[in-house]
Amino acid sequence: MNRALRWGLAALLATGLLVGAVVLAPFSSWLPGGTVADLPLAQVVNGSAFNRLFPAPELGQQLVFTQEKRGFSEARLKQAGEALALLAISDTRTAPDARAKFEGSRERLQGWPLLEQGAQASALLVADRFQVKVIGQGQGLAADQRHALLEGFDLPGLAALAPARERAASPGGASEAFSPESALQEAA
Amino acid sequence: MSRTVLDRLDRLPRRGLTVLALQGIATLVPGGWSNPTNAEALIAEVLGDDDPALVRQVRARADLLSGARHEGYGRALSLYDAVNRSQRASGGLRLLANVTAGLPLLQRIGNITPPSDKLQAADLSLKVGAELLAFTQVNGLPGDSFGDFTAALADYAGDARVRMAALICFDGLLPLGNQALERLDGLLGQVSSGELRQLPAYGRLSGLLPGRGDQAHLGFLRRGVESWAGWAGGFIGQLGLTGQRAVQALEGRLGPWQGRMEGLAAFLDAFTDTYAHTGVQAVARRLVERAAAEI
Numbered sequence: 001m002n003r004a005l006r007w008g009l010a011a012l013l014a015t016g017l018l019v020g021a022v023v024l025a026p027f028s029s030w031l032p033g034g035t036v037a038d039l040p041l042a043q044v045v046n047g048s049a050f051n052r053l054f055p056a057p058e059l060g061q062q063l064v065f066t067q068e069k070r071g072f073s074e075a076r077l078k079q080a081g082e083a084l085a086l087l088a089i090s091d092t093r094t095a096p097d098a099r100a101k102f103e104g105s106r107e108r109l110q111g112w113p114l115l116e117q118g119a120q121a122s123a124l125l126v127a128d129r130f131q132v133k134v135i136g137q138g139q140g141l142a143a144d145q146r147h148a149l150l151e152g153f154d155l156p157g158l159a160a161l162a163p164a165r166e167r168a169a170s171p172g173g174a175s176e177a178f179s180p181e182s183a184l185q186e187a188a
Numbered sequence: 189m190s191r192t193v194l195d196r197l198d199r200l201p202r203r204g205l206t207v208l209a210l211q212g213i214a215t216l217v218p219g220g221w222s223n224p225t226n227a228e229a230l231i232a233e234v235l236g237d238d239d240p241a242l243v244r245q246v247r248a249r250a251d252l253l254s255g256a257r258h259e260g261y262g263r264a265l266s267l268y269d270a271v272n273r274s275q276r277a278s279g280g281l282r283l284l285a286n287v288t289a290g291l292p293l294l295q296r297i298g299n300i301t302p303p304s305d306k307l308q309a310a311d312l313s314l315k316v317g318a319e320l321l322a323f324t325q326v327n328g329l330p331g332d333s334f335g336d337f338t339a340a341l342a343d344y345a346g347d348a349r350v351r352m353a354a355l356i357c358f359d360g361l362l363p364l365g366n367q368a369l370e371r372l373d374g375l376l377g378q379v380s381s382g383e384l385r386q387l388p389a390y391g392r393l394s395g396l397l398p399g400r401g402d403q404a405h406l407g408f409l410r411r412g413v414e415s416w417a418g419w420a421g422g423f424i425g426q427l428g429l430t431g432q433r434a435v436q437a438l439e440g441r442l443g444p445w446q447g448r449m450e451g452l453a454a455f456l457d458a459f460t461d462t463y464a465h466t467g468v469q470a471v472a473r474r475l476v477e478r479a480a481a482e483i
Contacts, residue, residue, distance in 0.1 A: 041258075047328065048329075048332065051331060051332050051336075052332065062339075064339050064340060064343045065330035065331035065336050065339070065340050066327060066330055066340055066343060066474070067326070067327045067328060067330055067474060067477070067478055068327070068329060068330045068331070069259060069260075069328045069478075070258070072478060072481075072482065073330075074478060074481055075330075076343065081346075086234075086477055086480070086481060088478075088481030088482075090481060090482045094482075095249065095482050097245075097483070098482060098483055117235075117237075117242060117483070118236065118237030118239050118242050119236055120235065120236025120237055121235060121236070121237070121480070131481075131482070133481045135234070135235065135236065135480060135481065136236055137234075137236070140236055
């Protein structure tokens, strides 16, 4: 194969790839995969931001982190090797249904809507975006024990993770109540 | 890859050689093993409630999660599948070598299989490597510090104690003897990159292992095995696991075994799917825990 032909083939291949990329680029959002709801990763808060907001374990208890993904972090609260509860924070951006279910809730905990899901799960929606959940394991926990665990989370810190413009736009009055604090945290 | 994790869980066998072998090993592990093969029951257990509407919601969320490429649950299963296929192939080869060793014309087959100790050590290191990779695929890198990470790893292993016991017994103590962990590093040191490339599982895993080239991969596998062996040594001491006890436990379920321990290990490799079976169960549990927290 002579030299000119080789260069010609290479140029043809390169233009082919370029044209292919340009043609396919608008369809990239249709290609399968990505996050669960096919959102750009940047729009979902990374799970590592949630870790420091988990409640500190009491004496004799251990908090073992078990999963950390985009928009999700989960830990197990253990006592003497037995799991007492699953504690989790998730970004409802990838699960709009999870956020919508709080519309019917009347209970409030520290100003945020609270919901019971079945016998062992309590969920809290913070800043209209982050779901905090406690699920009793093994023997199970009473509702007020679960609520105490929910209050142990750093809820103002979690509310501060939502971008400022979103908080200003959110209709709930509760999220504004925390704005001085979150402004302080953002300044720090 | 088209089936979701929970579909795979529902399709796991409830009886058969794999289940019998695991039930045998489970007699050595306190707490035992219940062979969860029903997604609805698993969801109800995690959720602490069997309300059908809630269970359905969790299941829908879990199926969505296992279909998303970035979430890693599906990828972890394909890792387990790759290792499992390779285990069956090498087990079959070793059985064949055992059988044909007595037939003059067929002895060549015995000669083409690599010395079984080295092959077995490499196989075990690939399984441990796949386990570490699958852990990060399923759980991410939990916590903020290295201490958090090792605690998470120990917690995951504790979740799957029967799985780990099966890995230690079937791939360590039975084929390599009771000094398996002490011998492991030395055996891996003898494995050349050519021999590594002969392993079918390596072909499937090499793209996923960190580092470039066979030497870097071998280094990763040795480091992975070293850190795992520290944990496994404690586990063996705590449960008092030995090859002999493993054989006795298996005989209780599978019937008497007359041959050597290596032969039993090759038989189990060739005819059971313990690694993928318990792998699906471990991944399904973590997936359900996440889905239950996200609905």
